[in-house]
Amino acid sequence: xxxxxxxxxxxxxxxxxxxxxxxxxxxxxxxxxxxxxxxxxxxxxxxxxxxxxxxxxxxxxxxxxxxxxxxxxxxxxxxxxxxxxxxxxxxxxxxxxxxxxxxxxxxxxxxxxxxxxxxxxxxxxxxxxxxxxxxxxxxxxxxxxxxxxxxxx
Numbered sequence: 001x002x003x004x005x006x007x008x009x010x011x012x013x014x015x016x017x018x019x020x021x022x023x024x025x026x027x028x029x030x031x032x033x034x035x036x037x038x039x040x041x042x043x044x045x046x047x048x049x050x051x052x053x054x055x056x057x058x059x060x061x062x063x064x065x066x067x068x069x070x071x072x073x074x075x076x077x078x079x080x081x082x083x084x085x086x087x088x089x090x091x092x093x094x095x096x097x098x099x100x101x102x103x104x105x106x107x108x109x110x111x112x113x114x115x116x117x118x119x120x121x122x123x124x125x126x127x128x129x130x131x132x133x134x135x136x137x138x139x140x141x142x143x144x145x146x147x148x149x150x151x152x153x
């Protein structure tokens with residue numbers, strides 16, 4: 001049976017509050033899934049990887065550059081693509097469900113890809129647009145991800 005993957009998207013620059021939220025989310029998601037995929041850089045990506053590693057999960061960073069060394073220190077598997085922002089498609093297509101945290105238009109593009117490809121996307125303090133599942137708290141987001149992943153089994 002193939003392993004399920006959760007994707008987490010959000011800004012490469014974020015507030016301390018969002019960083020703490022991402023870390024907490026990462027840690028709690030390890031109780032639901034073994035593998036996390038993200039863009040592998042700073043901000044939300046670094047914080048969620050840090051939390052996921054704390055919980056014992058495996059992290060994948062899908063990088064915009066050709067250099068594995070661009071990945072944050074909490075990425076276990078760095079995949080340099082050289083695709084720039086086009087790598088956003090790979091981030092969401094690698095996931096069975098995606099959780100979106102606050103971010104800018106890059107995050108919005110990833111949400112749009114999720115909607116286009118039919119990948120469930122949960123918004124935790126992120127963009128509120130039709131088709132996106134809204135979560136009020138980290139626990140709510142994790143519970144919704146858990147239910148969506150069970151449907152994939």
